[in-house]
Amino acid sequence: MWRRLLCLFVACTWLAGAEAEVQAEKADVRVIIDISGSMKQNDPENLRRPALDLLIKMIPEGSKAGVWTFGQYVNMLVPHRDVDAEWRREAAAKVEKVNSVGLFTNIGGALERATKDGGKPLPGYRTNIILLTDGMVDIDREPAVNQKEWRRIVDEVLPSLQGEQIKIHTVALSANADKELMNALSLGTDGIVAVAENADELMRIFLRMLEQSAPADEVPLSENKFLVDSSIEEFTALIFRADPAQQAQLLAPDKSFYQADTKDKYLSWHRGADHDLITIKHPIEGEWLVRADLDPDSKITVVTDLKLLVNPLPNNLFVNQGAELQFLLKEKGKTVSDARFLRLLKVQATLTDKRGNSLWDKNFSDALPPGDGIYRATLPAFDKEVMAQLTLRIDGKSFNREFSHRFAVREPFRVELVSSDAGAHTVKVSANGQSLDRSRTVVVAKVREPNGRSSIQPLVLSATDHWELALSPELDGEYQVDLRISAYDKDGNEFEHHPDTLRFSHPTGQPLFSAQTPAEPEPVPEATPTPAEPEPVVEPEPEPEPESEPEGLPAWIIYTGLGVGNLLIMVLAWVAYRTIMGGRKVADADVEALEQEDELEAQVDEAAPANTAPKLEDFGGEDDDPPPKPAMDPGAEVDLESDEAVDSVAEASDPPLDEEDAAPEFSLDDLAPAKDEDEKP
Incomplete structure (x- = not known):
């Protein structure tokens, strides 16, 4: 049942276009580049410039495009208009102005500015935004102001762009980038989410986003060969060299060849650090050959009257x-x-x-x-x-x-486990899409400890639209977290989702996500006395060689001294023996007393009346006059998929009620975050 409801939720978020007719739509590409000061650290070589330069060269002619930069302020770097030779020349000249001098990170303002002038979708065009940033929403030194701006972007700017069917592709160039916001913008508009581990990856990511935004006609490149037919007026070969130092060449069907320094009025050859961009107009028909060790991202695009439209x-x-x-x-x-x-x-x-x-x-x-x-x-x-x-x-x-x-x-939700060196663990749940009614969605976790005990705990909805549960384990070993999500979309359709079980080990030094043998109870130590540490024996210094014995010393004095020394050693050994044996008896007596005390405490525990707060394993059915219930096995599993099991376990977190008090029935809605009075409906 829940899978059918999930499909309804999916249909509201991303339209697959099952009934849509094939249309020859042109591309409208708007590029927004972060130039805040933090880019000096995350892009020290300013590789944004060559990546943007290649992107400008690859945008199909006849499309529309524009480039904006932003820090505290938003500036139009390259005017938004039709892409032609003049636009490319102007854009290429402006690439050098991409820098890292901005004071803040005004993401919301950049999105608004890039879609303000004629930003509404044009008939026959598909509008796509490519957003590159390395930071979070930062328009003021006051965190409260930034949080308010974050909510404005998600609650006002994003819905407006969704209504205009504008896709937003985001590139995060830092671990500090706001992943929640990037996912909200991209997944909420059916865009691409990408994280560049380093600036070197920017070029490939930009090209992939352009390929999705402005698909061009291509011919297959197989075994370094491609075919040019009579309908092709021009081809562009993007050659990524496996060996950056290698010199690429093109061999034409008539056996003539082209390379970077070839002079030909129909040839344009741009050589980059690891790639060649080659355009030939009016190419000879037949099979062409690329002489180079090619990277798999290499491709051949063509201008032709015979088009494959999808x-x-x-x-x-x-x-x-x-x-x-x-x-x-x-x-x-x-x-x-x-x-x-x-x-x-x-x-x-x-x-x-x-x-x-x-x-x-x-x-x-x-x-x-x-x-x-x-x-x-x-x-x-x-x-x-x-x-x-x-x-x-x-x-x-x-x-x-x-x-x-x-x-x-x-999956409809993504789950993340964040562990710190201090031993704290946080479970984070985020929605993959923006059609979710978060105010009615409830996320509950069953946490199983190494000793087998389980507890039900709700996750709290944060200010940045994800659910969190902070865990501070006390026992060493493996923990399991099972999640149950009861969700509603904005059309009121309900569905449930059960992510895979999370596992982590505590302390964090142990391997994560590995099944570990439960620790056996430590045996009671035997009454083995701790041996008394012998007193340090001072090694006698080497006796100086006698220069000469005084003459006339009697021998009986020497023998008497030796005898007295031996007798003294024997007396000391006897005293040490008595001391050790006496300590053994005392230790035996102490251990026996401790064992008796443990037995007494166990008897007291067994006889203690059940007047303490109920534990998870103590709950059973809901009879009007319930008989005494046997304690649940601490290692027993709680069926998280069973509403009855969750209900009974959740009731266990409340103290016993007086007979005249009515016990409220447990519901997942009870765990939903309370609405603020100022919250918009």
């Missing part, structure tokens, strides 16, 4: 959610539907994970060509999280086309 696909899906795929070929603006032509094509779609393992494939050539020229398929739903890549290939012998699209399959 319906907009989601960047994010939930588990157990599929998507509809539709695509067609267009020649000079008309859909190719001639069955005689389509029968000659080899049309194949594949899904792979990030390691290249096959997840699904479909050969469309096995069936009759579609009468309207539109190929259709339903992408499979996955029952676990995965990063997947869809690849479409059309091989027409004399021409070929390729399309690729990456998407993430996610």
